[in-house]
Amino acid sequence: MKHISIKLGFYFLVCVTFIEAVLFALLYFSLVNTRVDEEVSSLLARGNSHSDVLEKYFDPQTIMHVALMESEAETKVVITAEDGKILAKSxxxxxxxxxxxxxxxxxVPEKGMVIENHWKTSNYICTVSPIQVQGETKGYVYMFLGTDSIEKMIERLTHQFLVIAAITFLLTVVTMFLLSRSLTQPLIRMKKATERMSKGDLSVSLNIKSNDEVGELAHSIQTLANDLNYMKKERSEFLASVAHELRTPLTYVRGYADIAMRDTLSLEERNTYLTIIKDEADHVTGLVQDLFELAQMEKHNFIIEKQETDLYDFLEKIVTKVQLAYEDKQIRILLSCPKDIVVSIDQKRFEQVIINLLDNAYFHSQLSSIISITVKSSQSSIQIVIQDQGEGIPPEDLPHIFERFYRVDKSRTRATGGSGLGLAIVKEIVEFHGGTIAATSQVGKGSVFTITLREQ
Incomplete structure (x- = not known):
C-alpha cells in the first residue's frame, strides 16, 4: 500500500504512453505522406503550368525563358522534343x-503524370507533362525536385514531433502521478484507519465525502468503526452489568449460607435463611437462562416453532394465569380482542413476551390501577397494545429501554426488580416473529407498548 500511488501511476503511464506513441506514429506518418504528396502534386502542377505556356508559344525563345525561370528555384526543368532530344534545361x-x-x-496523359515519387530510394521525385500543339505532342516538360530537400523537411518535422512528444511525456508523467496520488490518498488513509482499528483504536474519523465507490468504502469503514466502538462499549457495560447482577445474589447466598451453618440457630431461623438462599439461587438461574436465550438469539440458534393460534383464547389464558398474582396490588387486567383473529406464533415464546410486558406494567403500576390489553386488526397487520397507568418512563430513557441491562433507575438496587434483560428478550422474540415493538410513555400517566405483527 505504501507504493500504491507509484504503482498505479506507473501502470497508467505505461498505458497512456503506449496509446500516445501509437497516435503520434499514425499522425507522424500521415503528415509525412501528406507533405510528400503535396510536394509531388505541386511539382506536377508546376510542370503542367510550363507545358500550358509552351503549348501556346512553342518557340526557342519561350523554351529558354521557361528554363531560365527554373534556374534559381529548388526545382529543375528539362524540356525535350518528342524524340527525347533535350531542347532546354535549367x-x-x-x-x-x-x-x-x-x-x-x-x-503520357494530358494532365501529366508522376514518374518517380519514392523519396527514400531515389535522388529525385520527377513528373512529366506533355506539350501538345493542335492535338499533336511536340515535346515534354520534365520537372525534378531533389529528395534531399524533402529529407530536410522531414527532419524538421521529426524534430518538432520529438520535442512535442517529450513535452507530452513529461506532462503525462506529472499528471498521472498527481492523479494516482489523489486517487490513492483516500485508500492510504483508510488503510491506516483499519490498522488503528486492528490495534483497538476505534476513534476513526475519515471525513471522505466523495460520491463514488471510494466514498462508499470510506463510509462503510467509518460505519464499521462506529459499530465496533459501540459494541466495545456495549461489551464493557454488558460485562459490568453481568458482574453486578451475579455479585449481589451470590453475596446473599454466601452470607446467608455462613449464617445458616451456625449451630446456635433454631430450625425456624435456618429455614428462613435457606429460603433466602433458594430465592437468590433462583434469581441467578433466571439470569443465566436469560443470558443463554440472548446468546442463542445472537447465534441464530433460537428456534421459533410457529403454529396457527386463536389470539383471543391465547391472551385470555395468560390473563387468567397472572390475574391472581396481581391481586395484592388490586390491579385489574382488561382484555379487548376480537374473537376471530388467528395468528401464526410460537405460543411458548410469545407467552413469554406478553407475561414479561404485563409483569413490567404490574411492577411500575400504582395500587388499584388498570392494565389493558387491546388488539387491533387491519388488512396488513395486527397490533397488540399493552397499556398501564404507572409511573411512566422519562423521555431521555425511552429510546434505551430495549437495551440489555438498561434500567430507568440507575441505582440498580434489588428494589428496581428484574435483571434488565426482560425487554431486550421481548424485542428479540418479537423480531424473530417478523414483527416490531415500540413504546410510548408520559411520566406520571403510564406507558404503552405496541407489538405489530404482519397479517398472515
Whole structure:
C-alpha cells in the first residue's frame, strides 16, 4: 500500500504512453505522406503550368525563358522534343536525371503524370507533362525536385514531433502521478484507519465525502468503526452489568449460607435463611437462562416453532394465569380482542413476551390501577397494545429501554426488580416473529407498548 500511488501511476503511464506513441506514429506518418504528396502534386502542377505556356508559344525563345525561370528555384526543368532530344534545361543533367529521361513514358496523359515519387530510394521525385500543339505532342516538360530537400523537411518535422512528444511525456508523467496520488490518498488513509482499528483504536474519523465507490468504502469503514466502538462499549457495560447482577445474589447466598451453618440457630431461623438462599439461587438461574436465550438469539440458534393460534383464547389464558398474582396490588387486567383473529406464533415464546410486558406494567403500576390489553386488526397487520397507568418512563430513557441491562433507575438496587434483560428478550422474540415493538410513555400517566405483527 505504501507504493500504491507509484504503482498505479506507473501502470497508467505505461498505458497512456503506449496509446500516445501509437497516435503520434499514425499522425507522424500521415503528415509525412501528406507533405510528400503535396510536394509531388505541386511539382506536377508546376510542370503542367510550363507545358500550358509552351503549348501556346512553342518557340526557342519561350523554351529558354521557361528554363531560365527554373534556374534559381529548388526545382529543375528539362524540356525535350518528342524524340527525347533535350531542347532546354535549367541545370546540368546528372546521371539520376538521365535515367528518368531515358524511361519509355508510353502515352503520357494530358494532365501529366508522376514518374518517380519514392523519396527514400531515389535522388529525385520527377513528373512529366506533355506539350501538345493542335492535338499533336511536340515535346515534354520534365520537372525534378531533389529528395534531399524533402529529407530536410522531414527532419524538421521529426524534430518538432520529438520535442512535442517529450513535452507530452513529461506532462503525462506529472499528471498521472498527481492523479494516482489523489486517487490513492483516500485508500492510504483508510488503510491506516483499519490498522488503528486492528490495534483497538476505534476513534476513526475519515471525513471522505466523495460520491463514488471510494466514498462508499470510506463510509462503510467509518460505519464499521462506529459499530465496533459501540459494541466495545456495549461489551464493557454488558460485562459490568453481568458482574453486578451475579455479585449481589451470590453475596446473599454466601452470607446467608455462613449464617445458616451456625449451630446456635433454631430450625425456624435456618429455614428462613435457606429460603433466602433458594430465592437468590433462583434469581441467578433466571439470569443465566436469560443470558443463554440472548446468546442463542445472537447465534441464530433460537428456534421459533410457529403454529396457527386463536389470539383471543391465547391472551385470555395468560390473563387468567397472572390475574391472581396481581391481586395484592388490586390491579385489574382488561382484555379487548376480537374473537376471530388467528395468528401464526410460537405460543411458548410469545407467552413469554406478553407475561414479561404485563409483569413490567404490574411492577411500575400504582395500587388499584388498570392494565389493558387491546388488539387491533387491519388488512396488513395486527397490533397488540399493552397499556398501564404507572409511573411512566422519562423521555431521555425511552429510546434505551430495549437495551440489555438498561434500567430507568440507575441505582440498580434489588428494589428496581428484574435483571434488565426482560425487554431486550421481548424485542428479540418479537423480531424473530417478523414483527416490531415500540413504546410510548408520559411520566406520571403510564406507558404503552405496541407489538405489530404482519397479517398472515
Amino acid at each position: 541545370n546540368n543533367v546528372d546521371t539520376a536525371m538521365e535515367e528518368h529521361l531515358a524511361k519509355d513514358m508510353g502515352s
